[in-house]
Amino acid sequence: MSGPLAAGAPKPECDVAIVGGGIMGLALAYHLALRGVTDVVVLERGYLASGASGRNGGGIRMQWSTETNIRLMRESVELCKRFAQELGVNVWLRQGGYLFLASSDGERARMEQNVALQNRFGVPTRMLLPDEARQIVPDLAPGSFVAACFNPRDGILFPWPFLYGYANQAAARGVEIHTACEVRTIEPGPRGFRLTTSKGALTAQRVVDAAGAWSPAVARLVGVSLPNRPHRHEILATQPLKPFLGPMVSVLRSGLYFSQSMRGEIVTGITVEDGLSERVNMGSRLVFLTTLAREITRVMPRLAQVRVLRQWAGPYDVTPDGNPIVGEAPGVPGFYLACGFVGHGFMMAPVVSKYLGEWLAGGAEPEFLQRWRLARFAEGDLHREDMIIG
Amino acid sequence: MAGKVIVCRCEDVTLDDLAHATSLGYAHIEEVKRYTGLGTGPCQGKECMVACALFLARTTGQPPSEGEPFTSRPPIAPVALGTLARDGGEGALPTGRGRGR
Ligand SMILES: Cc1cc2nc3c(=O)[nH]c(=O)nc-3n(C[C@H](O)[C@H](O)[C@H](O)COP(=O)(O)OP(=O)(O)OC[C@H]3O[C@@H](n4cnc5c(N)ncnc54)[C@H](O)[C@@H]3O)c2cc1C
Numbered sequence: 001m002s003g004p005l006a007a008g009a010p011k012p013e014c015d016v017a018i019v020g021g022g023i024m025g026l027a028l029a030y031h032l033a034l035r036g037v038t039d040v041v042v043l044e045r046g047y048l049a050s051g052a053s054g055r056n057g058g059g060i061r062m063q064w065s066t067e068t069n070i071r072l073m074r075e076s077v078e079l080c081k082r083f084a085q086e087l088g089v090n091v092w093l094r095q096g097g098y099l100f101l102a103s104s105d106g107e108r109a110r111m112e113q114n115v116a117l118q119n120r121f122g123v124p125t126r127m128l129l130p131d132e133a134r135q136i137v138p139d140l141a142p143g144s145f146v147a148a149c150f151n152p153r154d155g156i157l158f159p160w161p162f163l164y165g166y167a168n169q170a171a172a173r174g175v176e177i178h179t180a181c182e183v184r185t186i187e188p189g190p191r192g193f194r195l196t197t198s199k200g201a202l203t204a205q206r207v208v209d210a211a212g213a214w215s216p217a218v219a220r221l222v223g224v225s226l227p228n229r230p231h232r233h234e235i236l237a238t239q240p241l242k243p244f245l246g247p248m249v250s251v252l253r254s255g256l257y258f259s260q261s262m263r264g265e266i267v268t269g270i271t272v273e274d275g276l277s278e279r280v281n282m283g284s285r286l287v288f289l290t291t292l293a294r295e296i297t298r299v300m301p302r303l304a305q306v307r308v309l310r311q312w313a314g315p316y317d318v319t320p321d322g323n324p325i326v327g328e329a330p331g332v333p334g335f336y337l338a339c340g341f342v343g344h345g346f347m348m349a350p351v352v353s354k355y356l357g358e359w360l361a362g363g364a365e366p367e368f369l370q371r372w373r374l375a376r377f378a379e380g381d382l383h384r385e386d387m388i389i390g
Numbered sequence: 391m392a393g394k395v396i397v398c399r400c401e402d403v404t405l406d407d408l409a410h411a412t413s414l415g416y417a418h419i420e421e422v423k424r425y426t427g428l429g430t431g432p433c434q435g436k437e438c439m440v441a442c443a444l445f446l447a448r449t450t451g452q453p454p455s456e457g458e459p460f461t462s463r464p465p466i467a468p469v470a471l472g473t474l475a476r477d478g479g480e481g482a483l484p485t486g487r488g489r490g491r
Pocket of ligand 1: 019020021022023024025043044045046047048049050051052053054055056057058059060181182183184210211212213214215218233234235269313314315316338339341342343344345346347348
C-alpha cells in the first residue's frame with residue numbers, strides 16, 4: 001500500500017504550488033484536484049500535522065458575530081458531516097453543541113445581538129437562563145455565569161484524520177505532496193514563479209501562501225508585507241473519562257473553553273497574554289496550567305479531581321481585525337494568500353477551500369474575497385469579528 | 391512475527407499499526423505518533439517511545455543513535471486540576487522549551 005506522500009524531489013514544473021501542508025493547503029489541493037486542476041504540488045517544511053492544524057482543539061461552530069462567518073460556518077459544518085464518506089476517514093465528528101457562558105449583563109447583551117443575527121441566517125442558537133444551561137451541563141457551578149447561549153448543531157472533531165483524508169484524496173487525483181520540503185526562495189518571472197526548496201527547484205504558474213502563522217515570511221519572499229503575527233496558544237488534554245459532557249463550553253470573559261473528545265479526554269484551553277511576536281513559539285508554560293485550572297474548577301468544580309495528561313502549544317495566526325487574508329496579492333499576479341485564520345482556520349478550511357478551489361479552477365469569485373482582501377488594512381475598511389476565543 | 395504485539399499499552403497501538411504507518415510513508419516519529427496515537431495516553435510515551443524509535447530505525451535503515459524522541463509534553467506525571475488550581479504557584483515558570491521557530 002502506498003500513502004499520499006511523494007518521494008524524491010518535486011517535479012520541475014507545475015501549475016499550482018501550495019506552500020504549507022496544513023489543513024488549508026491540503027484542503028485546497030483536494031478541491032483543485034476535484035475540479036480537474038491536478039497539476040498541483042504541496043510543499044510542507046515539516047510533516048503533515050506539524051503546524052497549527054495538528055495542534056488545535058477541533059471545535060467547529062456556527063456561532064459568530066458577522067454574517068460572512070455565520071453563513072460560511074453553517075455550510076462548513078454541513079460539509080464536515082459528509083467527510084467520513086467523502087474522504088474515507090473517520091473524523092470523529094460529534095455534534096454536542098457549543099454552550100457560551102456570559103459573566104455580565106454587557107456580555108449577555110452582546111450575546112443576544114449575536115444570537116439574533118445567527119437566527120436570521122438559519123442557525124438555531126438560543127439564549128438560556130443559567131438553570132436551563134445547567135440542564136445541559138449539570139456540573140456547572142450555580143452563580144458562575146449570568147446567561148448562556150447554545151447551538152445544538154455546533155460540535156467537535158479530531159483534527160489529525162482530517163489532514164490525512166484530504167492528503168489521501170488529493171494524492172489519489174495526482175497532487176504531489178512533499179514533506180520535509182522547505183520553500184526557501186520564490187522569484188516571479190516571465191515564465192512563472194521560480195521556487196527553490198530544500199528538495200530542489202521548480203517552476204509554478206501560480207503560488208499559494210498557505211503557511212499559516214509562518215505566512216508573513218513566505219509572502220516576504222515575493223516582497224509582500226502581511227499584517228498577521230503569530231500568537232502562542234496553549235491547550236491541554238486530561239485523562240480519558242466516560243462520556244458525560246455534551247457540548248463544548250466556553251466562558252466569554254476568560255476565553256476558557258473545554259469539551260470532551262471522542263477519546264474521552266477533556267480538551268481545554270484559555271487565553272493567556274503572551275504578546276504578538278515575529279517568531280512562532282511553541283513552548284509550554286506552568287502559568288497556562290495554573291490559570292486554566294483556577295478558571296475551569298471555578299466554572300465546573302467537579303473537574304478538580306481530573307488529572308492533566310499533557311499540555312502543548314500551537315500558533316494562532318492573528319490579524320488586526322480577527323478575519324483572514326485571502327486572495328491575490330496586490331502587485332504580484334499569480335501569488336495567492338490563504339492565511340490569517342487566527343484561531344478558527346480548521347473549521348473554516350472545508351468551506352473556504354471549496355470556494356477558493358472553484359475560483360482558482362476558473363469558476364466564480366467567492367463573496368468573501370472582497371471582505372478578506374489584503375488591501376482592507378491599508379484602506380481601513382475593517383469589520384471586526386468579536387467571537388474570537390482563546 | 392506471530393500474534394498481536396502491542397507496542398503502546400495505553401492506546402492499544404500494535405506493531406502492525408506501526409508497520410502500516412511506515413508503509414504509507416509516515417516514518418518520522420512525530421508523524422507516527424500522530425498517525426497511530428502511540429504515546430498519547432497516560433504514560434505519554436514513557437513505555438513505548440523507545441520501542442517505536444527502534445522499530446523506525448530498523449524500518450528506515452537509519453542507525454538507532456540518530457533516532458530522536460518525540461517532544462515530551464508536560465506534566466511529567468498526571469496532575470489533578472484541583473492541585474494545579476490550589477498549589478500551582480504564581481509567575482510564568484517555564485515547564486518546557488518546545489520547538490518554536
Ligand atoms: C491550540 C490551538 C487551538 C485551536 N483550536 C481551534 C478550534 O477549536 N477550531 C478551529 O477551527 N481552529 C482552531 N485553531 C486554529 C487552527 O488550528 C488554525 O487556524 C488552522 O490549523 C490553520 O491552518 P493552516 O493550514 O492555515 O496553518 P498550519 O496548519 O499552521 O499550516 C501551515 C504549514 O506551513 C508550513 N510552512 C511554514 N513555512 C514554510 C515554508 N517556508 N515552506 C514550506 N512549508 C512551510 C508549516 O510547517 C505548517 O505545517 C486552534 C489553534 C491552536 C494553536
